[in-house]
Amino acid sequence: MTTNPADSSVMTYLRRLVELTGPSGSEEDVVRRVAEFARPYADSTEIDAFGNVIAIRRAAQEGARQCIISAHMDEIGFRVRKIEADGFLRLEKVGGSDDRILPAQRVWVRTRTDRLLGVIGTKSAHLLGDADRTSVVPYAQLYVDIGARSAAEVDGMGIAIGDPVGFVGDLAELGKGSGRYTAHALDDRAGCALLLTLLERLHQESPPVTLIAVFSVQEEVGLRGVEALARHLQGDVALAIDMTAADDTPEIAGHTLRLGAGPTIKVMDFSTLAHPAIRRGLLGAAGRADLNVQHEILKGIGTDAGALQYLGKGVPTGAVSVTNRYTHSPVEVLDQADLEGAVELIHQFLLALPDMPLTFLD
Incomplete structure (x- = not known):
């Protein structure tokens, strides 16, 4: 794995994972790379029929507790819905992108054998009317310019209806020495990088619990990958690792989730209310590691x-999140310290899990 000398392990994984294009249902390249990275550190690695990667690091002792931790590999994106006669591509959304930010974005169109650069077109500034300046163009009216002059040229490039389309955006530091990085698909390749780092750490020691690391597919379209796994996986505890929306930018009042203020312990969202035993366990882990948390x-x-x-x-279930500015855009931003803090938080949680009370009541 090629590394940047300034990168920690988790940042090295993240750099390699955001290079890839993998909208929901088209995660093949991400699946291959995650499985490649996980295999050296897992006792077993499986790719199921859905595309989920399940990497297991077994505890040193028989009968130890089992902890399932999931992070999703997919990103929001699009599929090629139509190829126009003049060579432009129309799109269908996959996941929750924001129509306001789509024009003038660079995108990758992934074919069976290649990945081709295109741009989502926008009316030239010199041609704008008054109505154009105050309106949002619905995504169904947008198009991708792939450089083709005709549908025949599109076909010659190997592009077909249904091909996945994703934002362009490699990992890059903002400013100089800020420790804050931007890329597309930090949601949730950062969680995958965190989980790979945990597997690497636990390879170097005898883990006190069995870790079932799940790198899931199709989270952005309804938690579908893990929903399939939940029907047969067995565990004593479950955690999700994901990103959450920072609200610390100038256009938002009443900041509650900030970059650089530490990893986030979930209390509630629309999909779950975190189990009190898991919240207690995570707070205890934060205290032992002297970590600030949100x-x-x-x-x-x-x-x-x-x-x-x-x-x-x-089962008792919770989640750890990393704050992320500009979610579901090509310029998501995280703070390296938050991500590394989340690695330490979950590691400490796993070390304490054998003796952790898991009852609902304290």
Whole structure:
């Protein structure tokens, strides 16, 4: 794995994962790379029929507790819906992108054998009328310019109806020495990088619990990958690792989730109410590691925890999030310290899990 000398392990993984294009249902390249990275550190690695990667690091002792931790590999994006006679591509959304930000974005169109650069077209500034300046163009009216002059040229490039389309955006630091990085698909390749880092750490020691690391697909379209797994996976505890929306920018009043203020322990979202034993355990882990943490109450978001809570007869479930500015855009931003803090938080949680009370009542 090529590394940047300034990168920690989690940032190295993140850099390699955001290079890829993998909208929901088209995660093949991400699945291959995650499985490649996980195999050296797992006792077993499986790719199921849905595309989920399940990497297991077994505990040193038989009968130890099992903890399922999930992070999703997919990103929001599009599919090619129509190829126009003049060579422009029309799109269908996959996941929750914002129509306001779509014009003038660079995108990758992934074919069976290649990845081709295109741009989402926008009317030239010199041609704008008054109505254009105050309106949002619905995504169904947008098009991708792939450089083709005709549908035949599009076909010659190997592009077909249904091909996945995703934003362009490699990992890059903002400013100089800020420790804040931008890329597309930080949601949730950052969570995948975190989970790979945990597997790497636990390879170097005898883990006190069995870690079932799940890298899931199709989270952005309804938690579908983990919902399929939840029907047969067995575990004592479940966690989701995901991003959450920072509200610390100038256009938002009443800041509650900030970059650089530490990893976030979920209280509730629209998909789950975190189990009190898991929240207590995570807060205890934060105390032992001397970590600042934030508390997440955000009804406009959902994570794999919403499906994991239904494992078996129901298991104690929670989530750890990393704050993320400009979510579901090509310029998402995270703070490296928050991501590294989340690695330490969950590691400490796992070390304490063998003796952790898991009852609902304290």
